[in-house]
Amino acid sequence: MTSNESQTDPVRPHVSRRRMLLGVAGVAAAAVTVGGIGWWARRDADTGHRVWSRTGTGSRVALSATPQSDVYVADFDGTVRALDPRTGTPRWSVEVASRNPADSNFGWPIAAGDGLVCVTTDSHVHALDAASGAVRWAVPAPEGYLSGWTDGPTVGGDVFVICDGRVHSYDAATGEARWAGPLEAACGPAVAGGTVYLAAPAGGISALDAKTCERRWEQPAVGKLVDRPVVHEGVLYLSTSAASAPTASATSASTGAASTVSALDAATGRVLWQRDDLGHPGVHPAPVADGTLCLLDNDRVIAVEASTGRSRWTSSVPDGLGRGMNTMAVADGWVYVALNDGRLHTLDLATGRLQWQDDPAKFGTEYTGLSLTAFGGVAYRGSRAGLYAAGIPAA
Numbered sequence: 001m002t003s004n005e006s007q008t009d010p011v012r013p014h015v016s017r018r019r020m021l022l023g024v025a026g027v028a029a030a031a032v033t034v035g036g037i038g039w040w041a042r043r044d045a046d047t048g049h050r051v052w053s054r055t056g057t058g059s060r061v062a063l064s065a066t067p068q069s070d071v072y073v074a075d076f077d078g079t080v081r082a083l084d085p086r087t088g089t090p091r092w093s094v095e096v097a098s099r100n101p102a103d104s105n106f107g108w109p110i111a112a113g114d115g116l117v118c119v120t121t122d123s124h125v126h127a128l129d130a131a132s133g134a135v136r137w138a139v140p141a142p143e144g145y146l147s148g149w150t151d152g153p154t155v156g157g158d159v160f161v162i163c164d165g166r167v168h169s170y171d172a173a174t175g176e177a178r179w180a181g182p183l184e185a186a187c188g189p190a191v192a193g194g195t196v197y198l199a200a201p202a203g204g205i206s207a208l209d210a211k212t213c214e215r216r217w218e219q220p221a222v223g224k225l226v227d228r229p230v231v232h233e234g235v236l237y238l239s240t241s242a243a244s245a246p247t248a249s250a251t252s253a254s255t256g257a258a259s260t261v262s263a264l265d266a267a268t269g270r271v272l273w274q275r276d277d278l279g280h281p282g283v284h285p286a287p288v289a290d291g292t293l294c295l296l297d298n299d300r301v302i303a304v305e306a307s308t309g310r311s312r313w314t315s316s317v318p319d320g321l322g323r324g325m326n327t328m329a330v331a332d333g334w335v336y337v338a339l340n341d342g343r344l345h346t347l348d349l350a351t352g353r354l355q356w357q358d359d360p361a362k363f364g365t366e367y368t369g370l371s372l373t374a375f376g377g378v379a380y381r382g383s384r385a386g387l388y389a390a391g392i393p394a395a
Helices: 003-008 017-042
Strands: 050-055 059-062 071-075 079-083 090-095 110-113 116-120 124-129 135-140 154-156 158-163 166-170 177-184 190-192 195-199 205-209 215-219 230-232 235-240 260-265 271-275 292-297 300-305 311-316 327-331 334-338 344-348 354-358 371-375 378-383 386-391
Touching: 059 110, 059 371, 071 110, 079 116, 110 154, 116 158, 124 158, 124 166, 154 190, 166 195, 177 195, 190 230, 292 327, 300 334, 327 371, 334 371, 334 378, 344 378
Parallel strands: none
Antiparallel strands: 050 386, 059 071, 059 378, 071 079, 079 090, 110 116, 116 124, 124 135, 154 158, 158 166, 166 177, 190 195, 195 205, 205 215, 230 235, 235 260, 260 271, 292 300, 300 311, 327 334, 334 344, 344 354, 371 378, 378 386
């Protein structure tokens, strides 16, 4: 290149890094301002799809164990509602009796199944008709109620709740008290096939006849449960903080720093497989889907073959920016992880690969008390900030 050629080149102005970043931020802010609420609808497919949202009062959310046409929520204002899952429009709304609705913390515990929506408040156990919201029955909380329900209700033939450290059984049709379990309970029970599976605070699990409370079997060779058991096709899946007597089928020696995940024969309590290398203390199981058991371990999702315990995949998810814990739901070939700051990550159940994520513009930093369920390609997430549905609805 000659000197004359270099003199004819245009002179490029110098732009500082600070000015460039400010300019980019200004353009982004203008785009958000102009876009307004329609921003959610114009996002790329790989960032998720906001189906609808309800802001204002926060919610706990539940689906029926045999999914019906509605989503049921217990709002923080003490109101129970059935919502259209496609639009979020209320189908019915009922205020449930309580001493002080403001004490509902993160919404009253709620469960649905067998045509009922059950809610436990600080004063009553309520059973509502799932189709109409009509009150089927409401009975006072068990005597000895002190500081709150240990866990939410369970609906399965009858209604089971934990209060004053014990399981209480109520006739689903009338609300008549059937029995109060002789054992203290560490968490909510699992119910299947006329059997109640109950974990003791110090460790071990028992199977009780759902109608009579007669003990069918006891398995002491599992530690303290960190979440309620999961029952699927005659197998009971447990996550415990320690194992008192690991079986020979354990895949690694216990280090004292991991959860123990066990699969038991639901009819006998016999240990089918057991692993103690799958996560830190406190790993949480989700209902089995497509032969896969998923476990949430803080910032990891671990998938194992439900029949053998063999590893399938492990995927990382963000830890979140708020206080509290992430939570997980599995349905229709997807694994949904709701982060404690409002974000939602969706993984492919078969591979663990991230499929899409939902990132609200404003992340929360307070304790969020998450509630999450999923059905038909959509996740329904409730928290202190409200309720939203995100996903790709099934056709």
